[in-house]
Amino acid sequence: MKLLPPAPLGQTPVRAMTIAGTDSGGGAGVAADLRTMALAGVHGCVAVTAVTVQNTLGVSGVHTIPPETVAGQIRTVVTDIGIGAAKTGMLATGAIIDAIVDVAAEVGIGRDRPIPLVVDPVCASMHGHQLLATEAMDSLRERLIPIATVVTPNLDEVALITGITVVDQDSQRAAAIELHSMGAQWALVKGGHLRSSPFSPDLLYDGETFLELDHERIDTPHDHGAGDTLASAMCCALAHGLSVPDALRFAKDWVTESIRWSYPLGAGHGPVNPLWRVSEPLPD
Numbered sequence: 578m579k580l581l582p583p584a585p586l587g588q589t590p591v592r593a594m595t596i597a598g599t600d601s602g603g604g605a606g607v608a609a610d611l612r613t614m615a616l617a618g619v620h621g622c623v624a625v626t627a628v629t630v631q632n633t634l635g636v637s638g639v640h641t642i643p644p645e646t647v648a649g650q651i652r653t654v655v656t657d658i659g660i661g662a663a664k665t666g667m668l669a670t671g672a673i674i675d676a677i678v679d680v681a682a683e684v685g686i687g688r689d690r691p692i693p694l695v696v697d698p699v700c701a702s703m704h705g706h707q708l709l710a711t712e713a714m715d716s717l718r719e720r721l722i723p724i725a726t727v728v729t730p731n732l733d734e735v736a737l738i739t740g741i742t743v744v745d746q747d748s749q750r751a752a753a754i755e756l757h758s759m760g761a762q763w764a765l766v767k768g769g770h771l772r773s774s775p776f777s778p779d780l781l782y783d784g785e786t787f788l789e790l791d792h793e794r795i796d797t798p799h800d801h802g803a804g805d806t807l808a809s810a811m812c813c814a815l816a817h818g819l820s821v822p823d824a825l826r827f828a829k830d831w832v833t834e835s836i837r838w839s840y841p842l843g844a845g846h847g848p849v850n851p852l853w854r855v856s857e858p859l860p861d
């Protein structure tokens with residue numbers, strides 16, 4: 578696959594920011610985002626929204642960060658370090674979403690602003706633990722999605738946000754049209770949960786053109802953090818100045834390889850693995 582150009586040693590690399598929750602098991606959230614950013618050659622900055630008590634079997638606790646502290650992390654990084662793009666993951670509450678939307682307007686993050694924004698609308702963990710409060714859905718729909726450069730829901734999130742159940746290409750297109758009409762510049766409806774398909778088809782739409790990437794489906798239970806990895810890889814590519822379709826092409830190759838080389842961990846679902854970038858190939 579084609580990689581992003583690395584900064585020469587000693588020079589400041591491209592910067593990006595993840596606005597997300599922590600996963601103590603290291604498989605998803607901030608840990609997954611920073612792993613992909615580092616291995617893609619991008620300096621990752623962090624605004625933590627929530628601390629989760631989480632392992633490979635699920636989430637057993639959540640501690641949210643005060644909204645003004647979330648906004649403060651974003652403001653202090655953008656005004657000093659500067660970032661080329663940002664992504665959101667687990668946001669936990671409506672008050673945190675509102676604080677992010679407000680500070681994004683202040684510092685120039687979002688569609689039609691200098692710093693593109695990838696919104697991964699994380700609503701629940703793969704085990705079904707709620708990661709976004711029900712009361713936050715209005716803020717997500719009415720405030721955050723309208724400032725997204727690209728919004729990247731999985732099919733469960735599509736159903737929660739739009740009410741559309743995606744079962745095939747027609748309903749995937751209908752969902753993308755609906756998400757775009759909510760104000761996102763681009764809508765990406767991920768097909769990882771379309772388990773009947775031999776492919777894992779992701780559909781991107783900007784109000785005019787559909788781009789479908791249907792890479793092979795890899796048969797593994799170890800896919801924890803796939804959505805975070807795709808969104809943070811897109812964020813890295815946007816920070817490098819790539820267009821949204823090219824950022825998706827890069828990110829889709831990146832996540833496919835990361836799923837191919839995922840590994841078992843604990844007693845549950847292991848993480849996807851961008852360490853393929855720096856690992857020895859298997860002996861023949």
Ligand SMILES: Nc1ncnc2c1ncn2[C@@H]1O[C@H](COP(=O)(O)OP(=O)(O)O)[C@@H](O)[C@H]1O
Binds near residue numbers: 769794802
């Ligand atoms: N088994 C798989 N094989 C190949 N790609 C997959 C597989 N599962 C998910 N993907 C891809 O990983 C990314 C995240 O997908 P998805 O599972 O839909 O989201 P989430 O992790 O947010 O639930 C998408 O690009 C999707 O197509």
Ligand SMILES: Cc1ncc(COP(=O)(O)OP(=O)(O)O)c(N)n1
Binds near residue numbers: 801
């Ligand atoms: C802290 C935290 N953030 C996000 C998630 C969900 O991650 P995602 O990449 O959507 O993957 P799965 O939950 O499907 O593995 C999380 N669990 N924790």
